[in-house]
Amino acid sequence: MKWNVPNILTVLRLLAAPALAVMFLYFTRPYADWFALMLFVSAAITDWFDGYLARSWGQETKLGAMLDPIADKAMVVIALMVIVGFSSWSPWLVLPATVILFREVFVSGLREYLGDTAGTLKVTQLAKWKTALQMTAIAVLFSQGVFEHYLGANIYGMDDAMVQAILTGAEEDVLGLGWKVVAMEWSGRIGLWLLWLAAGLTAVTGWDYLMKAMPYLKEGR
Template identity: 75%
Template sequence: MTWTIPNILTVIRLLAAPGVALMFLYFSRPYADWFALMLFVGAAITDWFDGYLARQWSQETKLGAMLDPIADKAMVVIALMVLVGYSSMAPGLVLPAALILFREVFVSGLREFLGDTAGTLKVTKLAKWKTTFQMVAIAVLFLQGVFEHYFGMSSYGMDAALVDDILAGREEDLQGLEWKLNGMIFSSYAGLILLWVAAVLTVITGWDYFRKAQPHLKDDR
């Protein structure tokens, strides 16, 4: 195995995937949300850098080509598992997450069946956009968790009438409830919209991959 800088970055991203889940096991919220967000964004940035550096420095290796898609899928799958778990199975989040997970399992199984032939089926630009939308959507949804818990912490001990008065402007907003609530609402809707876009692109690219693989799936007569 060749341990180039791009390959090391890929391995770090692979190890960061379970780290996202560990943040919620060892830290309370919203600190877990913050740490998971920073870890996920940092890993997503290395996804761009490792490929860029490998091409610029002519350090593309078989190890990197094998680990890179695995690291991407691990990051997305584990992050979605965490988000769905802490969303109390919200239907608007569960369905696109299920579509993304189904596609990743289906395509991974198809690649395994095709063996060496899978290498001839090149990654399309649309598939790269799919990954980008997945990463951005998940990061925004982690940010929503941050806003949600800061809003809860700031309004702790207040009754509903006082919170309503503050948000309506009848009481002074000393705790910044309004901007925290607006941040929570905006990031929630933005994250869900981005995730649905990612899910649609995921289904389209999955079908495209299956269509291209069909000639290799026909039985010999």
């Protein structure tokens, strides 16, 4: 095994995946949301850097090629698990998350079954866009949790009439409730739109990999 900068970045990204869930075990919200957001964005940035550095420095290795897709999948799967677990289980969130999780498990199973012929399922450019879109959607959804819990902390102890009076302008908005509500709602909407787009690309790339694997799944080979 060759331990170079790109491989170290990949390993750090792999270790960051379970750390996302741990954040919500040992920190209260919104601090957990903040830490998870910063950790996820940092890991997503290293996803680009480790590949770029490996190609630029001529440091592409078998270890990096093996760990890179594993780290990506671990980040996405655990992040979605955390987001769905702390959500209201809306079907608009659960359905695209299910498509993404199913595809990642299915393609990983295909690669494992194909063994030496798994090179047939090399990562395509569309699959790279899929991963980038997944990570963007997840980062936006984590940011919604930040706005939601700061808003909740600000309105704690207020009755509904007072909150409505502030939001309608009848009372002065000294705590910035208005922009926090807007930020919470739009980050949630944009995050869901991006997640549905990512789920669509995920399904398309999964189907593409299945079609490429079909010749190797026929009986008698």
